[in-house]
Amino acid sequence: MQRRKPLTIKSVQEQLGPWLDKNSATSARQAEMAPVRRDMVTLLSFVRDNRVIGTQSTGNMPLKAIREVTAHFVNPPKLDATIGGRTYSLRSEEHLWPLHLLHILAVVVCLLKAAPARRWQLTAQGKKFLDAQPMVQAPFLLAVWWRKVNWLVAFPYEGMGEALPYLFSRVTLASLRSLPVETRVPFVRFADKLIGDGALTWTAQDASFATELLRDSVEQMVVDILADYHALKCRYRKEPLGRGTIRRLDAFKITPWGKALLNAIATLDR
Numbered sequence: 001m002q003r004r005k006p007l008t009i010k011s012v013q014e015q016l017g018p019w020l021d022k023n024s025a026t027s028a029r030q031a032e033m034a035p036v037r038r039d040m041v042t043l044l045s046f047v048r049d050n051r052v053i054g055t056q057s058t059g060n061m062p063l064k065a066i067r068e069v070t071a072h073f074v075n076p077p078k079l080d081a082t083i084g085g086r087t088y089s090l091r092s093e094e095h096l097w098p099l100h101l102l103h104i105l106a107v108v109v110c111l112l113k114a115a116p117a118r119r120w121q122l123t124a125q126g127k128k129f130l131d132a133q134p135m136v137q138a139p140f141l142l143a144v145w146w147r148k149v150n151w152l153v154a155f156p157y158e159g160m161g162e163a164l165p166y167l168f169s170r171v172t173l174a175s176l177r178s179l180p181v182e183t184r185v186p187f188v189r190f191a192d193k194l195i196g197d198g199a200l201t202w203t204a205q206d207a208s209f210a211t212e213l214l215r216d217s218v219e220q221m222v223v224d225i226l227a228d229y230h231a232l233k234c235r236y237r238k239e240p241l242g243r244g245t246i247r248r249l250d251a252f253k254i255t256p257w258g259k260a261l262l263n264a265i266a267t268l269d270r
Helices: 009-015 017-033 035-049 063-070 097-108 124-131 134-148 168-177 187-197 210-227 256-268
Strands: 080-083 086-089 232-241 244-254
Touching: 009 017, 009 124, 009 134, 009 256, 017 035, 017 134, 017 256, 035 063, 035 097, 035 124, 035 134, 063 097, 097 134, 134 168, 134 210, 134 256, 168 187, 168 210, 168 256, 187 210, 187 244, 210 232, 210 244, 244 256
Parallel strands: none
Antiparallel strands: 080 086, 232 244
16 A cells, blocks of 8 residues: 655645646635634744743643734634623633644644743744645645544544544545535534444443534534635524524535535545
8 A cells, every 4th residue: 555645735735736726726715715724824923923932731822822823813712701790711722722723733744843831933844834825725734634633622522432433534525525516515414424424423321412412523523624714604593592592503515615625635635
């Protein structure tokens, strides 16, 4: 069996040569606007231009730096919440998924180095990422998620076990690529089929809400990730919950850019 090429900016650019020639004219703007790509550029540029010292215990970004860098994200996250007249402030990077995801992606593929009580460092690979075109940056980052990250970091519930079923990511990619572009896909139907085809199971003893939780895992590990690349357009509905309402994912559509991006991941996965 031929070994996969290492996942680097250079290897991605080389492997995607024909894909870039075919899609650059129609997808360059969508790649440039993808929130994950833009936020990663913001994070790496911030690390390059500022002195960021990792926290003593985990090496995560300190709170002051978190507030500074996330203020420039595409969708700046809310860091404080007021409940019953009391304000609760963010206490850790790990409680802020948009930033923590970028940290994971950047460290896994060596765009930056982050260690406890040490200064965060932009690597040579990180500098190459900043110099690359958006049409390379976007599929590179999604390929890192697809090939290098345990998706359970997005849904770390005990009932999910230690790892996803073998080849689950490939089954997911095949399922998504089989969907027609710009066609409404009911989320529950898609999730239930993927759960079955991908052999996704709930392992905790209490299985009272297993079906709902497995669907939630698909939403957070697959749909939400792709939506942050503008690969999907999602439609939500409101459902009653207590005295208020809760937002539920109803359906989604694959965008033309999303189809091209999924095809890029398939090319890199061969």
